[in-house]
Amino acid sequence: MEINPLKLENQLCFPLYACAKEVVRQYKPFLDEIGLTYTQYITMMVMWEEKSMNVKTLGERLYLDSGTLTPLLKKLEKQGLIIRQRSTEDERNVIVTISEEGENLRQKAVEIPLKLGSCIPIAMEEVQTLYVLLYKILGSINKQDCTDKK
Amino acid sequence: MEINPLKLENQLCFPLYACAKEVVRQYKPFLDEIGLTYTQYITMMVMWEEKSMNVKTLGERLYLDSGTLTPLLKKLEKQGLIIRQRSTEDERNVIVTISEEGENLRQKAVEIPLKLGSCIPIAMEEVQTLYVLLYKILGSINKQDCTDKK
DNA sequence: CTTTTTAAAATTGCATACAATTTAATTTTA
DNA sequence: TAAAATTAAATTGTATGCAATTTTAAAAAG
Numbered sequence: 001m002e003i004n005p006l007k008l009e010n011q012l013c014f015p016l017y018a019c020a021k022e023v024v025r026q027y028k029p030f031l032d033e034i035g036l037t038y039t040q041y042i043t044m045m046v047m048w049e050e051k052s053m054n055v056k057t058l059g060e061r062l063y064l065d066s067g068t069l070t071p072l073l074k075k076l077e078k079q080g081l082i083i084r085q086r087s088t089e090d091e092r093n094v095i096v097t098i099s100e101e102g103e104n105l106r107q108k109a110v111e112i113p114l115k116l117g118s119c120i121p122i123a124m125e126e127v128q129t130l131y132v133l134l135y136k137i138l139g140s141i142n143k144q145d146c147t148d149k150k
Numbered sequence: 151m152e153i154n155p156l157k158l159e160n161q162l163c164f165p166l167y168a169c170a171k172e173v174v175r176q177y178k179p180f181l182d183e184i185g186l187t188y189t190q191y192i193t194m195m196v197m198w199e200e201k202s203m204n205v206k207t208l209g210e211r212l213y214l215d216s217g218t219l220t221p222l223l224k225k226l227e228k229q230g231l232i233i234r235q236r237s238t239e240d241e242r243n244v245i246v247t248i249s250e251e252g253e254n255l256r257q258k259a260v261e262i263p264l265k266l267g268s269c270i271p272i273a274m275e276e277v278q279t280l281y282v283l284l285y286k287i288l289g290s291i292n293k294q295d296c297t298d299k300k
Numbered sequence: 301c302t303t304t305t306t307a308a309a310a311t312t313g314c315a316t317a318c319a320a321t322t323t324a325a326t327t328t329t330a
Numbered sequence: 331t332a333a334a335a336t337t338a339a340a341t342t343g344t345a346t347g348c349a350a351t352t353t354t355a356a357a358a359a360g
Contacts, residue, residue, distance in 0.1 A: 015284035018213040020170035092308040134165035242338040
């Protein structure tokens with residue numbers, strides 16, 4: 001009984017990739033109502049919690065770089081949800097701060113996680129298991145570059 | 151003890167989204183060696199297995215639509231890895247067939263899953279658990295549109 | 301104190317993703 | 331059978347993602 005190492009469904013990566021895409025897609029109708037994309041939504045989630053932080057730190061939290069964040073933050077600023085300003089202490093840093101309007105949006109967003117939960121019929125303990133495993137993988141990646149492994 | 155429903159780390163979706171992104175990123179150095187992107191790689195994986203199929207079926211397998219696949223398949227065709235041709239039976243269908251060169255590429259790709267495995271330090275049984283849960287979610291999504299849930 | 305190095309954003313270029321629309325072909329209906 | 335509905339790809343437009351480069355500022359080295 002030979003196992004095909006290149007069969008799509010034998011890879012862990014593929015269900016991860018597909019599942020993430022499909023779950024994110026479930027958010028769309030709800031996010032449309034508040035005028036955010038998914039990436040903008042997770043960015044606002046950090047802003048609702050932190051109120052203010054620089055692009056670098058925000059990127060570490062979201063696993064995104066400035067190439068993605070810069071244009072995204074400009075859009076959020078144009079929508080009036082955040083303010084971007086150079087730090088006076090260290091002018092290399094751009095500080096992102098949530099605006100009044102951004103704070104207000106939180107009220108409309110607060111129901112979304114619950115609504116999404118009902119879209120994904122999975123037991124709480126399974127969610128917990130999944131959650132722990134995903135963070136385990138996330139934590140172990142980036143620790144080392146495995147390309148130079150002999 | 152209040153739980154913040156909008157805290158980034160309390161969402162299942164975020165670790166899923168971030169983990170998928172980071173794991174896919176780990177493939178890059180290996181895929182660079184054979185000249186494929188990740189999406190092209192999973193497409194070739196299906197082609198190596200199926201040899202020939204139409205765009206629609208390929209899309210169902212990969213959870214991708216023609217908007218993504220059409221340009222991607224054109225690039226693979228330009229690289230000589232596949233052949234695209236309209237079905238003579240039903241001219242709405244485009245049949246994608248693997249080429250000789252595409253078949254040959256499999257030899258170079260076959261080591262990739264193993265190499266990746268060593269980048270992700272996680273026990274086999276955990277992989278299995280994760281795998282089952284991800285497919286459970288994937289299977290339950292698309293069954294129903296949950297927006298109209300009262 | 302000047303040069304070099306490092307660091308943070310921004311920019312550039314390429315490759316997805318996906319909703320929405322269009323086009324062309326096939327099926328179903330009336 | 332002719333019109334209407336459905337279907338498969340392709341096209342269009344918008345929004346990521348990310349590697350690589352550039353720009354500007356701060357820190358470290360000599």
